[in-house]
Amino acid sequence: MSVKKVYVDHSATSPVDPLVLEAMLPYFSDRFGNPSALYSQGRDAHEGVEVARAKVADALGAEADEIIFTSGGTESDNLGIIGTALAREQMKGHVITSSIEHLAVLNSCKHLEECGIDVTYLPVNEYGEVGLDVLQDAMRDDTFLVSIGYANQEIGTIQKIGEMAEIAHDNGALLHTDAVQAVGKVPINVKDLDVDLLTLSGHKIYGPKGIGALYVKKGVSIEPMQHGGGHERRLRAGTENVPGIVGLGRAMELGQEWLETDIPRIKGLRDRLISGILGSIENSYLNGHPDRRLPHNAHFRFSFIEGEAILLNLDYYGISASTGSACSSRSLKASHVLLAIGLKHEDAHGSLRFTLGRSNTEEDIDWLLVKVPEIVAKLREISPLGRGADKER
Amino acid sequence: MYSEKVMDHFMNPRNLGELENADGVGEVGNPTCGDLMKIFIKVENDKIIDIKFQTFGCGAAIATSSMVTELAKGKSLDEALEITRDDVATNLEGLPPLKMHCSNLASDALRAAIEDYRKRH
Ligand SMILES: Cc1ncc(COP(=O)(O)O)c(C=O)c1O
Numbered sequence: 001m002s003v004k005k006v007y008v009d010h011s012a013t014s015p016v017d018p019l020v021l022e023a024m025l026p027y028f029s030d031r032f033g034n035p036s037a038l039y040s041q042g043r044d045a046h047e048g049v050e051v052a053r054a055k056v057a058d059a060l061g062a063e064a065d066e067i068i069f070t071s072g073g074t075e076s077d078n079l080g081i082i083g084t085a086l087a088r089e090q091m092k093g094h095v096i097t098s099s100i101e102h103l104a105v106l107n108s109c110k111h112l113e114e115c116g117i118d119v120t121y122l123p124v125n126e127y128g129e130v131g132l133d134v135l136q137d138a139m140r141d142d143t144f145l146v147s148i149g150y151a152n153q154e155i156g157t158i159q160k161i162g163e164m165a166e167i168a169h170d171n172g173a174l175l176h177t178d179a180v181q182a183v184g185k186v187p188i189n190v191k192d193l194d195v196d197l198l199t200l201s202g203h204k205i206y207g208p209k210g211i212g213a214l215y216v217k218k219g220v221s222i223e224p225m226q227h228g229g230g231h232e233r234r235l236r237a238g239t240e241n242v243p244g245i246v247g248l249g250r251a252m253e254l255g256q257e258w259l260e261t262d263i264p265r266i267k268g269l270r271d272r273l274i275s276g277i278l279g280s281i282e283n284s285y286l287n288g289h290p291d292r293r294l295p296h297n298a299h300f301r302f303s304f305i306e307g308e309a310i311l312l313n314l315d316y317y318g319i320s321a322s323t324g325s326a327c328s329s330r331s332l333k334a335s336h337v338l339l340a341i342g343l344k345h346e347d348a349h350g351s352l353r354f355t356l357g358r359s360n361t362e363e364d365i366d367w368l369l370v371k372v373p374e375i376v377a378k379l380r381e382i383s384p385l386g387r388g389a390d391k392e393r
Numbered sequence: 394m395y396s397e398k399v400m401d402h403f404m405n406p407r408n409l410g411e412l413e414n415a416d417g418v419g420e421v422g423n424p425t426c427g428d429l430m431k432i433f434i435k436v437e438n439d440k441i442i443d444i445k446f447q448t449f450g451c452g453a454a455i456a457t458s459s460m461v462t463e464l465a466k467g468k469s470l471d472e473a474l475e476i477t478r479d480d481v482a483t484n485l486e487g488l489p490p491l492k493m494h495c496s497n498l499a500s501d502a503l504r505a506a507i508e509d510y511r512k513r514h
Contacts, residue, residue, distance in 0.1 A: 069420045306427055308451040312403060314396075327451035332495060346424035382409060382455060384431045384447035385424060 003318035006364045010182055010204070010296060010357035011153060012322055016247065017206040017358075023250040024208070027243040035240050041183070045242045052249025054197070059252040061189035062215050068232045069245050072212040074182040074203030077147075079236065080176045080197040080214050083222035084145050085112050093142040093222075096173075098130045099340040101149050105178055106336075109147070118142075127159035127289040128341050130145045135159035135164055139171040150179035150198075154324055154337040154353060155288030156297030158186065160194045169194070174220060180204055180212075184255035185263065185294050196220045200252075202244065206358070207251030211244030258358065266356050267295035269365050273354060274298050274371040281376050283386065287341065287351060296356040304386035305379040306349045313375040319368065324351040396486035399456040406455060408462035410445045417513065418507025421498045428454045428495065430502040432462070436510055441465050441473055446502070453488055453496035457481050461499035470507050476500050 007015075016024075027048055033041025035049050046383035050064070057064045070076045085091060097109050099121045120138050122130050130148055146168040151158045161177050168175040177187060184205040188275055198215040198381045201209050216222060216235070228237030278284055283303040302310070307323025315320055324335030326349065334348040343351075354368070380386060395403070412433035422428035426451035435443035444466050448458040460481050464474045478497045482488045488497060 165471065304449065306450050306454075309403070309455060312400070312452045325427065325451070327454075327496070330491075332491065345427070346427075347422070349427045382447065383449040384408060384420075384429060385449045 003316075004367070006229050006319045006367055007359065008354040008356055008364070008368070009320045009322050011156075011294075011353070011355035013203045013209065014206050014357055015359070016208055017251065017254060019254060020207055020247045020250045023248040024243040027246050031242070032297070033310060035242060036231075038052070045240075048242055049240050052245045053206035055249035055253045056200075056213055059183075059256050060200075060215055061191045063218065065233070066190075066215055066218055068214045068216055069240060069248070070212045070214055070236055071210055071241070072203070073102070073178065073199055074104040074212075076199035076201070076212045076214040077176075077178055078108050079222065079225055080199055080216075081105065081108040081145065082111060082225060083145055083235070084174060084176070084197070084220075085115070085117060086223035086225070087221045088144065091115045091117060094120070094140045095145045095147065096120045096122060096135065096138050096143060097147045098122045098124060098149070100124050100128055100146070100152055100154075100202045100337040102153050102180070104179055105147055105149065122148075124157075124340055126342050127292070128152050128287075128337065129289065129292070130159055130164070132160060132163050132167060136167050139167065139173070143168075143171055143173045145174050145176060147176040147178070150177045151294050152288070152337060153181050154335060155299045155341065156181070156294035156355075157288045158182065158292045158294065161195060161274045165194045165196070181294060183252075184258065185296060187259060190215055190217070191208050197222075202248040205251045205255050208244050208247045211241055211248045213248065262358050263295055264360070266360065269355075269360055269362065270296055270298050270356050272362075273356070273365050273368060276365070277372060280369065280373045284376070287338065287343070294355075298356070299356045300351065300352045300354075301343070301347055302376050303347070304350070304352045304383045305376060307351050309379055310350075310352055310375060313378070314371065317367075317371050317375075319371060322353045322355075324353070325349045394489055395452055395456070396488075397448070398484075398486040399453065399488065402456035402459040402485065403452045406446075406459040408445050408459065408466070409447070411437055411447060412443060412445045415445075416504075417506040417508075417510025419502045419507070420508055421502045422450070422454075424449060426495070427451065428498060430454065430458050430498055432458070432499070432502040432506040434465075434503075434506045434510060436470065436514075437469075440469050441467065446499075449494055451492070453492040456485055457488070457497050457499040458502070460485050461503050465503055470510070474504060474507055476503060 035046035259308040307325030308328035438447035
């Protein structure tokens with residue numbers, strides 16, 4: 001049986017757009033030179049990198065020399081957080097982050113703790129929001145960095161980053177935001193937000209994997225973590241990933257257009273998916289905030305069943321999605337995000353994330369609205385939970 | 394990740410459901426851990442003449458439950474008690490290492506059902 005493929009896991013990764021690929025290809029062949037070299041192939045490669053840098057800057061409202069290319073979101077988070085600490089006279093002081101951050105942020109902060117820095121992991125409310133008062137109360141005289149994700153990778157909740165930057169600055173701290181999930185989904189202007197450091201990644205925005213960038217506001221000083229030649233204003237040594245950088249630049253440029261064309265359409269599909277699922281499946285719930293959420297994210301939980309079993313059934317029908325269930329994670333631990341918003345372990349098990357993208361159509365949503373209720377009903381038929389008195393839970 | 398046999402038992406579980414007036418019921422696991430299995434047996438002349446299961450859990454949890462009911466059906470209670478976790482996994486053409494211990498509780502549930510029967514009779 002050949003099944004139609006419905007890919008709805010765009011927050012995990014996205015396909016490289018054909019226009020992005022087209023922009024990249026010459027940089028594998030004709031323009032293969034080392035950007036540091038002075039002959040023509042080198043000049044071509046250098047130009048590719050600098051044009052891409054201008055495009056990334058443009059999309060963020062930044063200056064070109066505020067963009068540092070890295071190997072992706074993980075490296076940008078490490079460089080932004082640990083690099084800020086390294087630039088201080090001593091490895092002391094206090095950093096604030098939240099309990100729902102991506103592991104690239106959480107484990108960078110854990111590393112700082114091992115180096116002697118205090119870290120506060122702020123709690124979130126049931127929607128996954130960090131309260132501005134909670135942040136304000138956590139600020140200390142020695143707080144030098146606040147790192148809060150712009151939008152959550154699982155439940156899609158959007159934070160009040162502009163207000164948080166103000167709180168950080170009023171207390172003499174810098175603000176870093178991991179915007180990997182938000183870039184290309186919501187308009188972001190670093191000057192309006194007044195953030196100091198911002199992380200983005202290529203493969204979530206129809207660009208290639210293994211490329212990302214860190215915005216570093218002019219005047220903010222960080223120390224490199226990778227040492228070598230003086231690339232990227234000495235902040236990130238190593239011969240540039242030229243095709244990747246060119247692809248990231250093109251993806252950021254296209255993303256600006258798509259914000260106005262595709263995103264409203266995707267949001268419409270997403271809204272239909274949410275109301276269709278909640279309306280047709282009993283004991284189903286939306287995780288995350290009803291409005292302050294990424295336009296492509298729909299995150300559900302279904303009582304009495306387990307997420308990996310849902311995913312396997314979906315895969316059988318060609319549907320690719322993800323879950324925060326412990327049973328499908330490498331660590332066999334439930335998602336820290338779902339536990340942080342107050343879900344019980346058994347409820348975290350029954351979670352299911354759909355993240356829509358440019359390829360999705362009304363027919364895809366029709367298919368999901370047929371298959372998901374069927375699969376949930378089938379698994380509930382197998383489950384001993386939710387029977388009799390339990391059902392009223 | 395899963396063998397074809399696991400996927401077959403997961404997608405088309407055998408002996409699914411509840412037995413009314415079961416002679417023995419075994420339950421292991423708990424929803425917090427993500428696995429809860431319930432096995433119902435009907436016994437005549439010390440033989441399992443009917444068996445059914447209900448399971449909350451991942452693909453492996455459901456497939457192992459289905460497999461253990463197939464292995465136990467028609468066996469004497471003493472024979473059924475000898476079914477091990479390894480037997481279940483082997484008959485399913487293997488389980489991913491991560492799932493070997495956490496989602497392979499079906500033989501324990503069967504044993505619990507037999508113990509329940511012996512306590513009651
Ligand atoms: C919020 C967030 N930060 C960082 C990353 C890591 O990015 P990369 O895969 O480019 O290292 C991801 C991707 O999973 C993410 O969702």
